[in-house]
Amino acid sequence: MAKVSMAIAALGVTLLLVAGAWAQTPKKKNLPKSQKGACCEEVRSLKVQVANLSSILEELGRKQETDLLTVVRQVMELDKQNRQQEARVTEAESKYSEINNRVEILQLQGAQSITQTSSDVMYDCASLYAKNYRISGEYKLPKDDFLRTPELTVFCDMETNGGGWTVIQRRRVGLTTFDRDWKQYKKGFGTVRGDFWLGNEHIYRLTQQATVLRIEMEDWAGDTRYAEYGSFSLSNELNSYKLLLSNYSGNAGDSLRYHNNTYFSTKDKDHDKCVDDCAALRKGGYWYNCCTDSNLNGVYYRRGEHSPRTDGINWYGWHGSSYSMKRVEMKIRPHSFRP
Numbered sequence: 001m002a003k004v005s006m007a008i009a010a011l012g013v014t015l016l017l018v019a020g021a022w023a024q025t026p027k028k029k030n031l032p033k034s035q036k037g038a039c040c041e042e043v044r045s046l047k048v049q050v051a052n053l054s055s056i057l058e059e060l061g062r063k064q065e066t067d068l069l070t071v072v073r074q075v076m077e078l079d080k081q082n083r084q085q086e087a088r089v090t091e092a093e094s095k096y097s098e099i100n101n102r103v104e105i106l107q108l109q110g111a112q113s114i115t116q117t118s119s120d121v122m123y124d125c126a127s128l129y130a131k132n133y134r135i136s137g138e139y140k141l142p143k144d145d146f147l148r149t150p151e152l153t154v155f156c157d158m159e160t161n162g163g164g165w166t167v168i169q170r171r172r173v174g175l176t177t178f179d180r181d182w183k184q185y186k187k188g189f190g191t192v193r194g195d196f197w198l199g200n201e202h203i204y205r206l207t208q209q210a211t212v213l214r215i216e217m218e219d220w221a222g223d224t225r226y227a228e229y230g231s232f233s234l235s236n237e238l239n240s241y242k243l244l245l246s247n248y249s250g251n252a253g254d255s256l257r258y259h260n261n262t263y264f265s266t267k268d269k270d271h272d273k274c275v276d277d278c279a280a281l282r283k284g285g286y287w288y289n290c291c292t293d294s295n296l297n298g299v300y301y302r303r304g305e306h307s308p309r310t311d312g313i314n315w316y317g318w319h320g321s322s323y324s325m326k327r328v329e330m331k332i333r334p335h336s337f338r339p
């Protein structure tokens with residue numbers, strides 16, 4: 001734009017000079033013919049110069065516009081590149097923090113396997129919490145010859161209501177079937193980061209000390225409820241992992257009470273209190289009575305097909321007997337736990 005202004009100024013000055021020259025030209029009448037011709041020649045040449053200057057100006061103007069457009073395009077391109085760079089940086093940052101988080105957990109696990117001794121209390125998420133492991137996630141509890149406990153991968157919830165929870169069951173993804181046999185329920189199945197059952201033998205062992213059970217659930221509208229039992233334990237396998245629980249609190253309703261004092265049943269072992277085969281009807285392994293007030297190991301149904309389903313993940317106290325939950329987590333911690 002500055003160039004245009006300068007060119008306009010230059011044109012102005014030229015025009016003034018032309019006018020001045022015109023004014024200074026002696027205006028005598030009857031000029032000699034030769035002088036008259038010279039004057040007209042001068043005017044013509046000036047006119048030509050003015051015309052040339054105008055066309056140069058026009059040309060300059062067009063060039064300026066083109067340059068300006070090019071600059072605008074370049075700026076826009078730079079801005080776009082800048083935004084892309086920013087997005088890449090953000091992505092890199094989040095990846096870094098994720099990796100960092102994993103490293104932290106691994107370091108904690110490393111520290112844990114070095115400092116442990118057999119005289120320690122039973123290993124679970126609460127004992128990890130007591131040793132200052134405060135990040136929720138996957139932990140490997142070591143094998144312990146003294147306590148005769150095997151190595152066990154667990155998922156610890158170190159946040160909910162003070163933390164220290166060992167998760168024993170989760171339904172969230174829906175790709176792992178829970179319609180399994182006795183052996184699988186005994187040993188456990190699935191992956192602790194996704195859907196899983198920790199295993200009746202492990203749950204039996206972990207509930208040898210006074211234990212609290214907390215059940216959290218979410219429906220398909222995104223609402224959440226919980227049920228907590230101040231006392232929870234399983235009998236051993238000889239007693240078919242019989243459920244013993246009491247002392248309900250929460251806002252989901254007490255839909256496990258009906259299952260208290262019942263044996264664990266699977267599709268290949270019917271220990272329920274019914275003529276029917278509840279495990280086959282409800283398609284899971286559970287402490288079936290005749291048959292259910294809740295069916296947390298039932299079939300995972302997705303949004304739109306979750307109701308009405310009597311073999312779904314039901315909890316009568318909240319959504320009745322034919323509504324299947326979107327998410328469930330069962331977790332335990334010692335009664336003596338203090339955050």
Ligand SMILES: [Ca+2]
Nearest residue numbers: 274275276277
């Ligand atoms: Ca039966």
